[in-house]
Amino acid sequence: MIKLMRFPSATRHCIEIDVWLSTEPYQLYSLAQRWFLTLRSCGPDVRELMHDGCPTACVGDAAFGYVNVFKTHINIGFFLGANLNDPTALLMGTGKRMRHVKIRPGEELDSEALNELIKQAYTGMKSILQEP
Template structure:
Protein backbone atom coordinates (compact mmCIF):
# COMPACT_ATOMS: atom_id res chain seq x y z
CA UNK A 1 0.00 0.00 0.00
CA UNK A 2 1.35 3.39 -0.80
CA UNK A 3 1.91 5.93 1.94
CA UNK A 4 -0.17 8.43 -0.05
CA UNK A 5 -3.24 6.16 0.15
CA UNK A 6 -2.88 5.94 3.92
CA UNK A 7 -2.27 9.69 4.14
CA UNK A 8 -5.42 10.37 2.09
CA UNK A 9 -7.42 8.11 4.41
CA UNK A 10 -6.10 9.99 7.46
CA UNK A 11 -6.81 13.53 6.18
CA UNK A 12 -10.06 13.84 8.13
CA UNK A 13 -8.42 13.01 11.47
CA UNK A 14 -6.64 15.44 13.78
CA UNK A 15 -2.82 15.53 13.77
CA UNK A 16 -2.51 13.64 17.06
CA UNK A 17 -4.62 10.73 15.83
CA UNK A 18 -2.81 10.71 12.49
CA UNK A 19 0.50 10.37 14.34
CA UNK A 20 -0.88 7.54 16.50
CA UNK A 21 -2.05 5.72 13.38
CA UNK A 22 1.32 6.15 11.65
CA UNK A 23 3.20 4.98 14.75
CA UNK A 24 0.88 1.97 15.11
CA UNK A 25 1.27 1.22 11.41
CA UNK A 26 5.06 1.30 11.74
CA UNK A 27 4.96 -1.24 14.58
CA UNK A 28 2.52 -3.51 12.71
CA UNK A 29 4.67 -3.45 9.57
CA UNK A 30 7.85 -4.02 11.60
CA UNK A 31 6.36 -7.19 13.10
CA UNK A 32 4.52 -8.29 9.92
CA UNK A 33 6.61 -6.88 7.04
CA UNK A 34 5.00 -9.14 4.43
CA UNK A 35 1.42 -8.30 5.42
CA UNK A 36 -0.97 -7.02 2.78
CA UNK A 37 -2.16 -3.56 3.82
CA UNK A 38 -5.67 -2.50 2.77
CA UNK A 39 -7.36 0.81 3.46
CA UNK A 40 -11.08 0.23 3.93
CA UNK A 41 -12.51 3.76 3.94
CA UNK A 42 -16.18 2.77 4.41
CA UNK A 43 -15.26 0.70 7.50
CA UNK A 44 -12.74 3.36 8.61
CA UNK A 45 -9.91 0.88 9.13
CA UNK A 46 -6.50 -0.05 7.76
CA UNK A 47 -6.40 -3.85 7.63
CA UNK A 48 -3.39 -6.19 7.65
CA UNK A 49 -3.37 -9.82 6.62
CA UNK A 50 -1.80 -12.49 4.47
CA UNK A 51 -4.64 -12.33 1.94
CA UNK A 52 -7.60 -10.19 0.95
CA UNK A 53 -10.35 -12.12 2.75
CA UNK A 54 -11.56 -11.65 6.31
CA UNK A 55 -10.25 -15.14 7.14
CA UNK A 56 -6.76 -13.83 6.26
CA UNK A 57 -7.03 -10.77 8.52
CA UNK A 58 -4.47 -10.51 11.31
CA UNK A 59 -5.23 -7.06 12.67
CA UNK A 60 -6.59 -3.64 11.76
CA UNK A 61 -6.06 -0.06 12.84
CA UNK A 62 -9.24 1.89 13.56
CA UNK A 63 -8.80 5.63 14.20
CA UNK A 64 -11.24 7.54 16.40
CA UNK A 65 -11.38 11.18 17.53
CA UNK A 66 -8.82 10.92 20.33
CA UNK A 67 -7.35 7.41 20.16
CA UNK A 68 -6.72 4.42 17.91
CA UNK A 69 -7.88 0.84 18.33
CA UNK A 70 -5.56 -1.92 17.22
CA UNK A 71 -8.04 -4.69 16.46
CA UNK A 72 -7.03 -8.35 16.48
CA UNK A 73 -9.40 -10.48 14.43
CA UNK A 74 -8.78 -13.71 16.37
CA UNK A 75 -7.87 -12.23 19.74
CA UNK A 76 -10.08 -14.49 21.82
CA UNK A 77 -7.52 -17.24 21.26
CA UNK A 78 -4.40 -15.11 21.86
CA UNK A 79 -2.37 -15.19 25.08
CA UNK A 80 -2.70 -11.81 26.82
CA UNK A 81 -0.73 -11.99 30.09
CA UNK A 82 -0.64 -8.19 30.41
CA UNK A 83 -4.41 -7.85 30.00
CA UNK A 84 -4.19 -5.37 27.13
CA UNK A 85 -7.07 -6.75 25.06
CA UNK A 86 -10.53 -5.33 25.63
CA UNK A 87 -13.90 -5.98 24.05
CA UNK A 88 -16.45 -8.74 24.22
CA UNK A 89 -16.61 -9.98 20.65
CA UNK A 90 -16.79 -13.71 20.00
CA UNK A 91 -13.39 -13.58 18.27
CA UNK A 92 -12.13 -10.01 17.91
CA UNK A 93 -10.69 -7.83 20.66
CA UNK A 94 -8.76 -4.58 20.58
CA UNK A 95 -6.03 -2.63 22.32
CA UNK A 96 -6.82 1.05 22.81
CA UNK A 97 -3.85 3.23 21.82
CA UNK A 98 -4.05 6.68 23.44
CA UNK A 99 -0.37 7.65 23.34
CA UNK A 100 2.75 6.72 21.38
CA UNK A 101 3.99 4.97 24.52
CA UNK A 102 0.99 2.61 24.40
CA UNK A 103 1.97 1.21 21.00
CA UNK A 104 5.58 0.76 22.13
CA UNK A 105 4.51 -1.59 24.93
CA UNK A 106 6.21 -5.00 24.63
CA UNK A 107 2.78 -6.53 25.20
CA UNK A 108 1.46 -5.08 21.94
CA UNK A 109 4.37 -6.52 19.98
CA UNK A 110 3.83 -9.90 21.71
CA UNK A 111 0.16 -9.85 20.70
CA UNK A 112 1.09 -9.09 17.10
CA UNK A 113 3.64 -11.91 17.07
CA UNK A 114 1.11 -14.34 18.58
CA UNK A 115 -1.51 -13.27 16.03
CA UNK A 116 0.91 -13.99 13.18
CA UNK A 117 1.86 -17.35 14.70
CA UNK A 118 -1.81 -18.31 15.01
CA UNK A 119 -2.32 -17.58 11.30
CA UNK A 120 0.65 -19.64 10.15
CA UNK A 121 -0.18 -22.81 12.09
Protein backbone atom coordinates in the same frame (compact mmCIF):
# COMPACT_ATOMS: atom_id res chain seq x y z
CA MET B 1 -12.67 -24.64 11.29
CA ILE B 2 -12.01 -20.97 12.05
CA LYS B 3 -13.83 -18.50 9.84
CA LEU B 4 -11.35 -15.97 8.47
CA MET B 5 -11.88 -12.51 7.01
CA ARG B 6 -10.38 -12.87 3.51
CA PHE B 7 -9.56 -9.95 1.23
CA PRO B 8 -8.22 -11.02 -2.19
CA SER B 9 -7.80 -7.33 -3.11
CA ALA B 10 -5.15 -6.76 -0.40
CA THR B 11 -1.88 -5.43 -1.83
CA ARG B 12 1.72 -5.11 -0.68
CA HIS B 13 1.35 -1.36 -0.15
CA CYS B 14 -1.92 0.59 -0.24
CA ILE B 15 -1.41 4.30 -0.94
CA GLU B 16 -4.92 5.02 0.39
CA ILE B 17 -3.65 3.94 3.83
CA ASP B 18 -0.76 6.41 3.68
CA VAL B 19 -3.20 9.21 2.85
CA TRP B 20 -5.53 8.16 5.70
CA LEU B 21 -2.63 8.05 8.18
CA SER B 22 -1.62 11.63 7.31
CA THR B 23 -5.02 13.00 8.39
CA GLU B 24 -5.60 15.43 11.25
CA PRO B 25 -5.70 15.45 14.26
CA TYR B 26 -2.02 14.68 13.94
CA GLN B 27 -1.52 13.31 17.47
CA LEU B 28 -4.05 10.51 16.99
CA TYR B 29 -3.12 9.66 13.42
CA SER B 30 0.60 9.63 14.23
CA LEU B 31 -0.15 7.04 16.94
CA ALA B 32 -2.18 5.04 14.42
CA GLN B 33 0.65 5.31 11.92
CA ARG B 34 3.22 4.03 14.40
CA TRP B 35 1.19 0.93 15.16
CA PHE B 36 0.10 0.28 11.58
CA LEU B 37 3.74 0.40 10.52
CA THR B 38 4.37 -2.31 13.13
CA LEU B 39 1.59 -4.43 11.60
CA ARG B 40 2.91 -3.70 8.11
CA SER B 41 6.45 -4.81 9.01
CA CYS B 42 5.54 -8.21 10.51
CA GLY B 43 6.76 -10.11 7.45
CA PRO B 44 7.17 -10.18 3.67
CA ASP B 45 3.77 -11.84 3.25
CA VAL B 46 1.86 -8.93 4.83
CA ARG B 47 -0.68 -7.34 2.52
CA GLU B 48 -2.98 -4.42 3.30
CA LEU B 49 -6.12 -2.59 2.31
CA MET B 50 -8.70 -0.16 3.62
CA HIS B 51 -11.64 -2.15 5.01
CA ASP B 52 -14.66 -0.42 6.54
CA GLY B 53 -12.65 2.81 6.63
CA CYS B 54 -9.74 1.27 8.57
CA PRO B 55 -6.21 0.31 7.53
CA THR B 56 -6.19 -3.48 7.71
CA ALA B 57 -3.19 -5.83 7.67
CA CYS B 58 -3.39 -9.35 6.27
CA VAL B 59 -1.20 -12.41 5.97
CA GLY B 60 -1.71 -12.92 2.27
CA ASP B 61 -5.43 -12.24 2.02
CA ALA B 62 -6.36 -13.21 5.63
CA ALA B 63 -6.85 -10.21 7.94
CA PHE B 64 -5.03 -10.28 11.27
CA GLY B 65 -5.04 -6.66 12.48
CA TYR B 66 -6.26 -3.12 11.93
CA VAL B 67 -6.05 0.39 13.32
CA ASN B 68 -8.85 2.90 13.75
CA VAL B 69 -8.97 6.48 15.02
CA PHE B 70 -11.75 7.89 17.20
CA LYS B 71 -12.21 11.35 18.77
CA THR B 72 -9.96 10.77 21.80
CA HIS B 73 -8.24 7.43 21.21
CA ILE B 74 -7.11 4.84 18.68
CA ASN B 75 -7.78 1.13 18.57
CA ILE B 76 -5.41 -1.58 17.48
CA GLY B 77 -7.69 -4.47 16.60
CA PHE B 78 -7.12 -8.17 16.11
CA PHE B 79 -9.47 -10.28 14.01
CA LEU B 80 -8.73 -13.41 16.08
CA GLY B 81 -7.89 -11.53 19.26
CA ALA B 82 -9.87 -13.89 21.49
CA ASN B 83 -7.19 -16.51 20.74
CA LEU B 84 -4.25 -14.34 21.85
CA ASN B 85 -2.32 -14.86 25.07
CA ASP B 86 -2.64 -11.54 26.92
CA PRO B 87 -0.94 -11.78 30.35
CA THR B 88 -0.96 -7.98 30.82
CA ALA B 89 -4.70 -7.68 30.05
CA LEU B 90 -4.39 -5.09 27.29
CA LEU B 91 -7.13 -6.62 25.15
CA MET B 92 -10.68 -5.33 25.36
CA GLY B 93 -13.91 -6.67 23.92
CA THR B 94 -16.27 -9.55 24.44
CA GLY B 95 -16.98 -10.71 20.90
CA LYS B 96 -16.58 -14.30 19.78
CA ARG B 97 -13.33 -13.60 17.89
CA MET B 98 -12.25 -9.96 17.79
CA ARG B 99 -10.44 -7.94 20.45
CA HIS B 100 -8.79 -4.51 20.49
CA VAL B 101 -6.35 -2.41 22.49
CA LYS B 102 -7.42 1.16 23.21
CA ILE B 103 -4.65 3.78 23.21
CA ARG B 104 -5.11 7.35 24.43
CA PRO B 105 -2.42 10.01 23.93
CA GLY B 106 -0.59 10.73 27.16
CA GLU B 107 -1.71 7.53 28.89
CA GLU B 108 0.79 4.85 29.82
CA LEU B 109 0.98 1.91 27.41
CA ASP B 110 2.91 -1.33 27.68
CA SER B 111 4.38 -1.12 24.17
CA GLU B 112 6.33 -4.34 24.62
CA ALA B 113 3.13 -6.24 25.44
CA LEU B 114 1.32 -4.69 22.45
CA ASN B 115 4.21 -5.62 20.16
CA GLU B 116 3.91 -9.19 21.47
CA LEU B 117 0.17 -9.26 20.74
CA ILE B 118 0.85 -8.06 17.18
CA LYS B 119 3.51 -10.74 16.73
CA GLN B 120 1.13 -13.40 18.07
CA ALA B 121 -1.67 -12.25 15.77
CA TYR B 122 0.63 -12.42 12.74
CA THR B 123 2.26 -15.77 13.56
CA GLY B 124 -1.07 -17.24 14.63
CA MET B 125 -2.64 -16.34 11.30
CA LYS B 126 0.35 -17.81 9.44
CA SER B 127 -0.11 -21.05 11.38
CA ILE B 128 -3.83 -21.20 10.63
CA LEU B 129 -3.16 -20.65 6.92
CA GLN B 130 -0.64 -23.52 6.90
CA GLU B 131 -3.08 -26.01 8.43
CA PRO B 132 -4.27 -28.69 5.99
